Amino acid sequence: MADTTYCPALFLSAMASGQGKTTVTAALARYHRRQGRRVVVFKTGPDYLDPQILAQASGAPVEPLDLWMSGDAFCREQLYRAALEADLILIEGAMGLYDGTPSSADLAMAFDIPVACVINARGMAQTVAAIGLGLARYRPEMTFHGLIANALGSERHRQLIEDSLPDDVRLLAAMPREERLALPSRHLGLVQPGEQEDPDNLSLDARLDAAADLLEGQALTELPPAVAFMPQDIDTPPRALEGRxxxxxxxxxxxxxxxxxxxxxxxxxxxxxxxxxxxxxxxxxxxxxxxxxxxxxxxxxxxxxxxxxxxxxxxxxxxxxxxxxxxxxxxxxxxxxxxxxxxxxxxxxxxxxxxxxxxxxxxxxxxxxxxxxxxxxxxxxxxxxxxxxxxxxxxxxxxxxxxxxxxxxxxxxxxxxxxxxxxxxxxxxxxxxxxxxxxxxxxxxxxxxxxxxxxxxxx
Structure with a gap:
Protein backbone atom coordinates (compact mmCIF):
# COMPACT_ATOMS: atom_id res chain seq x y z
CA MET A 1 0.00 0.00 0.00
CA ALA A 2 1.49 3.31 -1.12
CA ASP A 3 0.67 5.20 2.06
CA THR A 4 2.10 2.56 4.39
CA THR A 5 4.94 3.83 6.57
CA TYR A 6 7.38 1.82 8.65
CA CYS A 7 8.81 2.48 12.09
CA PRO A 8 10.50 0.34 14.76
CA ALA A 9 7.96 -0.34 17.51
CA LEU A 10 7.84 -2.27 20.76
CA PHE A 11 4.96 -3.02 23.12
CA LEU A 12 6.08 -3.21 26.77
CA SER A 13 3.75 -5.26 28.94
CA ALA A 14 4.14 -7.34 32.11
CA MET A 15 2.94 -10.43 33.93
CA ALA A 16 0.81 -8.20 36.21
CA SER A 17 0.49 -4.70 37.58
CA GLY A 18 3.30 -3.50 39.81
CA GLN A 19 6.14 -5.14 37.88
CA GLY A 20 7.89 -1.90 36.99
CA LYS A 21 6.83 -1.54 33.36
CA THR A 22 6.45 2.26 33.60
CA THR A 23 10.00 2.56 34.96
CA VAL A 24 11.35 0.28 32.22
CA THR A 25 9.40 2.05 29.46
CA ALA A 26 10.53 5.46 30.72
CA ALA A 27 14.14 4.28 30.97
CA LEU A 28 14.07 2.93 27.42
CA ALA A 29 12.49 6.13 26.08
CA ARG A 30 15.11 8.23 27.86
CA TYR A 31 17.93 5.98 26.56
CA HIS A 32 16.91 6.40 22.92
CA ARG A 33 16.20 10.09 23.38
CA ARG A 34 19.78 10.52 24.57
CA GLN A 35 20.91 8.77 21.39
CA GLY A 36 19.26 11.57 19.43
CA ARG A 37 16.22 9.57 18.36
CA ARG A 38 12.69 10.91 18.22
CA VAL A 39 10.70 8.62 20.53
CA VAL A 40 6.90 8.60 20.61
CA VAL A 41 5.31 6.77 23.54
CA PHE A 42 1.69 5.64 23.96
CA LYS A 43 -0.05 4.32 27.08
CA THR A 44 -2.61 1.56 26.86
CA GLY A 45 -5.96 2.25 28.45
CA PRO A 46 -7.22 5.15 30.55
CA ASP A 47 -4.38 6.78 32.46
CA TYR A 48 -3.54 10.39 33.29
CA LEU A 49 -0.49 9.78 35.50
CA ASP A 50 1.88 7.32 33.80
CA PRO A 51 1.79 9.41 30.58
CA GLN A 52 3.20 12.41 32.46
CA ILE A 53 6.25 10.38 33.52
CA LEU A 54 6.63 8.91 30.04
CA ALA A 55 6.35 12.36 28.46
CA GLN A 56 9.15 13.68 30.64
CA ALA A 57 11.28 10.69 29.73
CA SER A 58 10.69 10.94 25.98
CA GLY A 59 10.36 14.70 25.59
CA ALA A 60 7.10 14.33 23.66
CA PRO A 61 3.39 14.16 24.57
CA VAL A 62 2.00 10.71 25.41
CA GLU A 63 -1.43 9.68 24.13
CA PRO A 64 -3.78 6.89 25.27
CA LEU A 65 -4.48 3.90 23.03
CA ASP A 66 -7.42 1.66 23.83
CA LEU A 67 -9.44 -0.49 21.46
CA TRP A 68 -12.63 -0.11 23.53
CA MET A 69 -12.47 3.50 24.73
CA SER A 70 -11.03 5.16 21.65
CA GLY A 71 -11.66 2.51 19.00
CA ASP A 72 -9.59 0.80 16.33
CA ALA A 73 -9.70 3.71 13.88
CA PHE A 74 -8.43 6.23 16.43
CA CYS A 75 -5.60 3.90 17.49
CA ARG A 76 -4.65 3.18 13.88
CA GLU A 77 -4.53 6.86 12.96
CA GLN A 78 -2.49 7.81 16.06
CA LEU A 79 0.08 5.11 15.35
CA TYR A 80 0.32 6.07 11.68
CA ARG A 81 0.88 9.74 12.49
CA ALA A 82 3.52 8.80 15.05
CA ALA A 83 5.31 6.55 12.55
CA LEU A 84 5.58 9.43 10.08
CA GLU A 85 7.81 11.40 12.45
CA ALA A 86 9.29 8.94 14.98
CA ASP A 87 12.46 6.88 15.00
CA LEU A 88 10.91 4.58 17.58
CA ILE A 89 7.39 3.92 18.91
CA LEU A 90 6.95 2.51 22.41
CA ILE A 91 3.63 1.43 23.90
CA GLU A 92 3.24 0.73 27.60
CA GLY A 93 0.56 -1.82 28.39
CA ALA A 94 -1.93 -1.93 31.26
CA MET A 95 -2.15 -4.56 34.02
CA GLY A 96 -0.95 -7.98 32.84
CA LEU A 97 -0.43 -8.85 29.19
CA TYR A 98 -3.64 -10.88 28.84
CA ASP A 99 -5.81 -9.06 31.37
CA GLY A 100 -9.00 -7.33 30.29
CA THR A 101 -11.20 -7.41 27.22
CA PRO A 102 -9.64 -6.12 25.04
CA SER A 103 -6.23 -6.83 26.59
CA SER A 104 -2.79 -5.41 25.94
CA ALA A 105 -2.13 -8.53 23.87
CA ASP A 106 -5.19 -7.75 21.74
CA LEU A 107 -3.90 -4.26 21.04
CA ALA A 108 -0.40 -5.48 20.19
CA MET A 109 -1.75 -8.13 17.83
CA ALA A 110 -4.16 -5.72 16.16
CA PHE A 111 -1.16 -3.79 14.84
CA ASP A 112 1.40 -6.64 14.73
CA ILE A 113 3.69 -4.98 17.28
CA PRO A 114 6.27 -7.21 19.03
CA VAL A 115 5.82 -7.58 22.79
CA ALA A 116 8.37 -7.49 25.60
CA CYS A 117 7.24 -8.48 29.11
CA VAL A 118 8.53 -7.19 32.44
CA ILE A 119 8.66 -9.60 35.38
CA ASN A 120 9.60 -8.53 38.89
CA ALA A 121 11.97 -11.34 39.80
CA ARG A 122 12.22 -10.63 43.52
CA GLY A 123 11.88 -13.91 45.39
CA MET A 124 12.24 -16.23 42.38
CA ALA A 125 14.77 -17.30 39.75
CA GLN A 126 14.03 -20.22 37.39
CA THR A 127 10.32 -19.63 37.91
CA VAL A 128 10.78 -16.40 35.93
CA ALA A 129 11.59 -18.58 32.92
CA ALA A 130 8.45 -20.68 33.48
CA ILE A 131 6.26 -17.58 33.65
CA GLY A 132 7.99 -16.07 30.65
CA LEU A 133 7.49 -19.23 28.63
CA GLY A 134 3.79 -19.17 29.44
CA LEU A 135 3.50 -15.52 28.41
CA ALA A 136 5.28 -16.25 25.14
CA ARG A 137 3.29 -19.37 24.24
CA TYR A 138 -0.20 -18.54 25.50
CA ARG A 139 -1.17 -16.93 22.19
CA PRO A 140 1.24 -18.19 19.53
CA GLU A 141 -0.05 -15.70 16.95
CA MET A 142 1.43 -12.85 18.99
CA THR A 143 5.01 -11.78 18.22
CA PHE A 144 6.91 -12.22 21.49
CA HIS A 145 10.12 -10.20 21.55
CA GLY A 146 11.50 -11.27 24.92
CA LEU A 147 11.61 -10.80 28.71
CA ILE A 148 12.85 -8.06 30.98
CA ALA A 149 13.76 -9.31 34.46
CA ASN A 150 13.33 -6.53 37.01
CA ALA A 151 14.46 -6.10 40.63
CA LEU A 152 17.38 -8.55 40.41
CA GLY A 153 19.57 -8.99 43.47
CA SER A 154 22.83 -10.01 41.80
CA GLU A 155 24.60 -11.12 38.64
CA ARG A 156 24.07 -14.72 39.78
CA HIS A 157 20.31 -14.02 39.93
CA ARG A 158 20.40 -12.91 36.32
CA GLN A 159 22.43 -15.92 35.24
CA LEU A 160 19.99 -18.39 36.84
CA ILE A 161 17.11 -16.84 34.91
CA GLU A 162 18.92 -16.64 31.59
CA ASP A 163 20.18 -20.24 31.80
CA SER A 164 16.61 -21.46 32.38
CA LEU A 165 15.11 -19.82 29.29
CA PRO A 166 14.57 -21.76 26.04
CA ASP A 167 16.61 -20.56 23.08
CA ASP A 168 13.68 -18.77 21.45
CA VAL A 169 12.78 -16.65 24.52
CA ARG A 170 15.38 -13.93 24.95
CA LEU A 171 16.31 -12.11 28.13
CA LEU A 172 16.32 -8.58 26.73
CA ALA A 173 17.40 -6.82 29.92
CA ALA A 174 18.17 -7.46 33.57
CA MET A 175 17.36 -4.53 35.84
CA PRO A 176 19.02 -4.57 39.28
CA ARG A 177 17.08 -3.83 42.43
CA GLU A 178 17.42 -0.05 42.89
CA GLU A 179 14.88 1.21 45.40
CA ARG A 180 16.06 4.81 44.99
CA LEU A 181 14.95 4.74 41.35
CA ALA A 182 11.39 3.67 42.15
CA LEU A 183 8.72 6.13 41.01
CA PRO A 184 6.71 7.49 43.98
CA SER A 185 2.98 6.72 44.09
CA ARG A 186 -0.14 7.49 46.11
CA HIS A 187 -3.82 6.53 46.17
CA LEU A 188 -4.63 7.07 42.47
CA GLY A 189 -1.27 6.04 41.01
CA LEU A 190 2.10 7.66 40.35
CA VAL A 191 2.83 11.11 41.74
CA GLN A 192 2.76 13.74 39.00
CA PRO A 193 6.21 15.01 37.91
CA GLY A 194 5.62 18.58 39.11
CA GLU A 195 4.73 17.35 42.61
CA GLN A 196 7.56 14.89 43.15
CA GLU A 197 10.02 15.68 45.89
CA ASP A 198 13.65 14.72 45.46
CA PRO A 199 14.54 11.78 47.71
CA ASP A 200 18.28 11.93 48.47
CA ASN A 201 18.47 14.96 46.15
CA LEU A 202 17.66 12.72 43.18
CA SER A 203 15.28 14.51 40.80
CA LEU A 204 12.89 12.75 38.44
CA ASP A 205 15.17 13.49 35.50
CA ALA A 206 18.15 12.15 37.42
CA ARG A 207 16.23 8.96 38.20
CA LEU A 208 15.22 8.57 34.56
CA ASP A 209 18.82 9.03 33.45
CA ALA A 210 20.07 6.57 36.07
CA ALA A 211 17.50 3.99 34.93
CA ALA A 212 18.53 4.55 31.32
CA ASP A 213 22.17 4.00 32.31
CA LEU A 214 21.22 0.55 33.61
CA LEU A 215 20.11 -0.44 30.10
CA GLU A 216 23.45 0.40 28.51
CA GLY A 217 24.81 -2.55 26.53
CA GLN A 218 21.70 -4.70 26.96
CA ALA A 219 19.71 -6.22 24.10
CA LEU A 220 16.61 -4.16 24.96
CA THR A 221 18.32 -1.03 23.62
CA GLU A 222 18.62 -2.49 20.12
CA LEU A 223 15.98 -1.04 17.83
CA PRO A 224 13.09 -3.52 17.49
CA PRO A 225 11.81 -4.62 14.07
CA ALA A 226 10.10 -2.05 11.88
CA VAL A 227 6.32 -2.34 11.84
CA ALA A 228 4.05 -1.35 8.96
CA PHE A 229 1.51 1.35 9.87
CA MET A 230 -1.32 2.31 7.55
CA PRO A 231 -3.43 5.49 7.52
CA GLN A 232 -7.02 5.51 8.69
CA ASP A 233 -9.68 7.78 7.27
CA ILE A 234 -11.39 9.57 10.16
CA ASP A 235 -14.29 11.93 9.60
CA THR A 236 -13.54 15.59 10.20
CA PRO A 237 -15.46 16.63 13.33
CA PRO A 238 -18.29 19.09 12.81
CA ARG A 239 -17.59 22.77 13.59
CA ALA A 240 -20.46 22.61 16.05
CA LEU A 241 -18.66 24.69 18.70
CA GLU A 242 -17.58 27.47 16.34
CA GLY A 243 -17.12 30.73 18.23
CA ARG A 244 -17.78 29.25 21.66
Missing amino acids: RIGVARDAAFSFIYAANTRLLEAMGAELCWFSPLTDATLPEGIDALWLPGGYPELHAAALGTNHSMCEAIRQFDIRDLPILAECGGMLYLQQTLTDQAGICHPMAGVLPGHGEMRTKRGCQGMQSALLPEGEIRGHAHHHSRSHDTLEPIAHGRRASHPAPGEAIFRRGQLTASYLHLFFPSNPDAVAALLGRQKVGGKETARASKDADQHQPAE
Missing part, protein backbone atom coordinates in the same frame (compact mmCIF):
# COMPACT_ATOMS: atom_id res chain seq x y z
CA ARG A 245 -15.43 29.94 24.55
CA ILE A 246 -15.07 27.03 26.97
CA GLY A 247 -13.53 27.56 30.38
CA VAL A 248 -11.33 24.60 31.38
CA ALA A 249 -10.02 24.17 34.92
CA ARG A 250 -6.34 23.22 34.98
CA ASP A 251 -4.01 23.36 37.96
CA ALA A 252 -2.58 21.04 40.62
CA ALA A 253 -6.12 20.10 41.72
CA PHE A 254 -7.54 19.54 38.21
CA SER A 255 -5.08 17.96 35.79
CA PHE A 256 -6.72 14.81 34.42
CA ILE A 257 -7.13 16.06 30.85
CA TYR A 258 -6.61 14.04 27.69
CA ALA A 259 -4.92 16.01 24.93
CA ALA A 260 -7.25 14.21 22.49
CA ASN A 261 -10.20 15.86 24.27
CA THR A 262 -8.82 19.38 23.97
CA ARG A 263 -7.77 18.80 20.35
CA LEU A 264 -11.30 17.72 19.51
CA LEU A 265 -12.88 20.76 21.15
CA GLU A 266 -10.56 23.05 19.21
CA ALA A 267 -11.18 21.12 15.97
CA MET A 268 -14.90 21.73 16.50
CA GLY A 269 -14.22 25.47 16.68
CA ALA A 270 -14.10 26.08 20.43
CA GLU A 271 -11.67 28.48 22.06
CA LEU A 272 -10.31 26.99 25.28
CA CYS A 273 -9.86 29.40 28.18
CA TRP A 274 -7.73 27.88 30.93
CA PHE A 275 -8.16 28.92 34.56
CA SER A 276 -7.23 27.80 38.07
CA PRO A 277 -9.90 27.22 40.73
CA LEU A 278 -7.05 27.23 43.23
CA THR A 279 -5.58 30.66 42.53
CA ASP A 280 -7.83 32.66 40.19
CA ALA A 281 -10.45 34.98 41.65
CA THR A 282 -12.98 34.52 38.87
CA LEU A 283 -13.79 32.63 35.68
CA PRO A 284 -12.40 33.67 32.28
CA GLU A 285 -14.38 36.49 30.74
CA GLY A 286 -17.10 35.71 28.23
CA ILE A 287 -17.08 31.92 28.45
CA ASP A 288 -20.10 30.00 27.16
CA ALA A 289 -19.46 26.65 28.85
CA LEU A 290 -17.42 25.22 31.69
CA TRP A 291 -15.45 21.96 31.98
CA LEU A 292 -14.18 20.85 35.39
CA PRO A 293 -12.04 17.72 34.81
CA GLY A 294 -10.79 15.28 37.41
CA GLY A 295 -7.66 15.50 39.49
CA TYR A 296 -6.75 15.78 43.15
CA PRO A 297 -9.16 18.24 44.80
CA GLU A 298 -8.78 16.25 48.04
CA LEU A 299 -5.11 17.29 48.25
CA HIS A 300 -6.04 20.97 47.87
CA ALA A 301 -9.45 21.03 49.53
CA ALA A 302 -8.60 23.80 52.01
CA ALA A 303 -7.40 26.17 49.28
CA LEU A 304 -10.35 25.36 47.01
CA GLY A 305 -12.89 25.87 49.77
CA THR A 306 -11.45 29.19 50.91
CA ASN A 307 -11.29 30.66 47.40
CA HIS A 308 -14.75 32.12 47.98
CA SER A 309 -14.73 34.43 44.96
CA MET A 310 -14.14 31.53 42.55
CA CYS A 311 -16.82 29.43 44.23
CA GLU A 312 -19.27 32.31 43.89
CA ALA A 313 -18.31 32.87 40.24
CA ILE A 314 -19.09 29.23 39.44
CA ARG A 315 -22.40 29.42 41.30
CA GLN A 316 -23.37 32.50 39.30
CA PHE A 317 -22.32 30.79 36.07
CA ASP A 318 -24.61 27.88 36.90
CA ILE A 319 -27.51 30.22 37.70
CA ARG A 320 -27.18 31.62 34.18
CA ASP A 321 -28.11 28.16 32.85
CA LEU A 322 -24.92 27.63 30.83
CA PRO A 323 -23.41 24.18 30.14
CA ILE A 324 -21.17 22.69 32.82
CA LEU A 325 -19.44 19.30 32.68
CA ALA A 326 -17.92 18.12 35.97
CA GLU A 327 -15.91 14.88 35.96
CA CYS A 328 -14.93 13.03 39.14
CA GLY A 329 -12.80 15.58 41.05
CA GLY A 330 -14.70 18.36 39.29
CA MET A 331 -17.95 16.92 40.64
CA LEU A 332 -16.52 16.70 44.17
CA TYR A 333 -15.60 20.38 43.91
CA LEU A 334 -19.14 21.37 42.93
CA GLN A 335 -20.72 19.56 45.89
CA GLN A 336 -21.27 21.03 49.35
CA THR A 337 -18.35 19.50 51.24
CA LEU A 338 -15.32 17.27 50.74
CA THR A 339 -13.76 15.28 53.57
CA ASP A 340 -10.08 14.63 52.92
CA GLN A 341 -7.90 11.64 53.85
CA ALA A 342 -7.21 13.11 57.29
CA GLY A 343 -10.95 13.26 58.04
CA ILE A 344 -11.14 17.05 57.80
CA CYS A 345 -14.36 18.32 56.22
CA HIS A 346 -13.92 21.28 53.87
CA PRO A 347 -16.64 23.45 52.31
CA MET A 348 -16.71 23.28 48.52
CA ALA A 349 -18.46 25.36 45.86
CA GLY A 350 -21.98 24.30 46.87
CA VAL A 351 -23.36 24.25 43.34
CA LEU A 352 -24.74 20.72 43.71
CA PRO A 353 -26.16 18.88 46.71
CA GLY A 354 -23.87 16.17 47.94
CA HIS A 355 -20.96 15.44 50.23
CA GLY A 356 -17.74 13.77 49.08
CA GLU A 357 -15.62 11.63 51.38
CA MET A 358 -12.21 10.12 50.70
CA ARG A 359 -11.73 6.49 51.67
CA THR A 360 -9.05 3.84 51.39
CA LYS A 361 -11.30 1.46 49.46
CA ARG A 362 -11.54 2.09 45.74
CA GLY A 363 -14.83 3.11 44.20
CA CYS A 364 -16.46 1.84 41.02
CA GLN A 365 -13.56 1.21 38.62
CA GLY A 366 -12.94 0.46 34.97
CA MET A 367 -14.33 1.19 31.53
CA GLN A 368 -17.86 2.58 31.27
CA SER A 369 -20.07 4.44 28.85
CA ALA A 370 -21.99 7.53 29.92
CA LEU A 371 -25.55 7.07 28.65
CA LEU A 372 -26.56 10.71 28.21
CA PRO A 373 -29.56 12.28 26.45
CA GLU A 374 -27.03 13.69 23.96
CA GLY A 375 -25.69 10.24 23.15
CA GLU A 376 -23.30 7.60 24.47
CA ILE A 377 -19.79 8.77 25.35
CA ARG A 378 -17.19 6.21 26.37
CA GLY A 379 -14.90 6.72 29.31
CA HIS A 380 -13.78 5.23 32.59
CA ALA A 381 -13.86 5.57 36.38
CA HIS A 382 -11.06 5.49 38.92
CA HIS A 383 -11.49 7.06 42.36
CA HIS A 384 -11.05 6.56 46.09
CA SER A 385 -14.04 8.55 47.30
CA ARG A 386 -17.80 8.30 47.61
CA SER A 387 -20.59 10.88 47.49
CA HIS A 388 -23.84 10.84 49.46
CA ASP A 389 -26.99 12.96 49.76
CA THR A 390 -26.75 13.77 46.07
CA LEU A 391 -29.36 14.43 43.40
CA GLU A 392 -31.26 11.47 42.01
CA PRO A 393 -29.22 10.22 39.03
CA ILE A 394 -30.69 10.46 35.54
CA ALA A 395 -28.74 7.36 34.48
CA HIS A 396 -25.84 5.12 35.37
CA GLY A 397 -22.73 4.30 33.42
CA ARG A 398 -22.78 1.07 31.44
CA ARG A 399 -19.77 -1.09 32.20
CA ALA A 400 -17.79 -2.49 29.28
CA SER A 401 -17.78 -6.07 30.52
CA HIS A 402 -20.01 -6.38 33.59
CA PRO A 403 -23.81 -6.28 33.97
CA ALA A 404 -23.86 -4.27 37.24
CA PRO A 405 -24.75 -0.55 36.98
CA GLY A 406 -21.80 1.80 36.77
CA GLU A 407 -21.33 5.34 38.06
CA ALA A 408 -24.33 7.55 38.77
CA ILE A 409 -24.80 10.42 36.31
CA PHE A 410 -26.39 13.59 37.62
CA ARG A 411 -28.11 16.24 35.53
CA ARG A 412 -29.73 19.50 36.50
CA GLY A 413 -30.49 21.81 33.62
CA GLN A 414 -27.28 22.04 31.61
CA LEU A 415 -25.05 20.87 34.44
CA THR A 416 -23.84 17.28 34.05
CA ALA A 417 -21.76 15.62 36.76
CA SER A 418 -20.42 12.14 37.35
CA TYR A 419 -17.41 10.20 38.56
CA LEU A 420 -16.85 9.24 34.92
CA HIS A 421 -13.92 10.61 32.93
CA LEU A 422 -15.12 10.96 29.33
CA PHE A 423 -13.11 10.34 26.18
CA PHE A 424 -14.55 13.00 23.86
CA PRO A 425 -13.44 11.52 20.47
CA SER A 426 -15.66 8.49 21.12
CA ASN A 427 -18.69 10.66 20.20
CA PRO A 428 -17.93 14.20 18.98
CA ASP A 429 -21.59 15.00 18.23
CA ALA A 430 -22.62 14.17 21.79
CA VAL A 431 -19.79 16.28 23.20
CA ALA A 432 -20.84 19.21 21.02
CA ALA A 433 -24.41 18.86 22.31
CA LEU A 434 -23.19 18.60 25.90
CA LEU A 435 -21.04 21.74 25.84
CA GLY A 436 -23.09 23.77 23.38
CA ARG A 437 -26.71 24.86 23.28
CA GLN A 438 -27.66 22.00 21.00
CA LYS A 439 -31.09 20.45 20.67
CA VAL A 440 -31.73 17.01 22.11
CA GLY A 441 -34.86 15.19 20.99
CA GLY A 442 -36.21 18.35 19.33
CA LYS A 443 -35.88 20.45 22.48
CA GLU A 444 -33.04 22.70 23.51
CA THR A 445 -31.31 21.45 26.63
CA ALA A 446 -32.20 23.88 29.39
CA ARG A 447 -32.95 23.94 33.06
CA ALA A 448 -36.59 23.53 33.92
CA SER A 449 -36.21 26.22 36.57
CA LYS A 450 -33.53 28.85 36.82
CA ASP A 451 -34.43 29.62 40.37
CA ALA A 452 -31.25 30.31 42.33
CA ASP A 453 -32.87 28.69 45.35
CA GLN A 454 -32.03 25.32 43.81
CA HIS A 455 -28.41 25.88 44.80
CA GLN A 456 -27.24 24.21 47.96
CA PRO A 457 -25.03 26.61 49.91
CA ALA A 458 -21.67 25.35 51.04
CA GLU A 459 -21.61 24.40 54.68
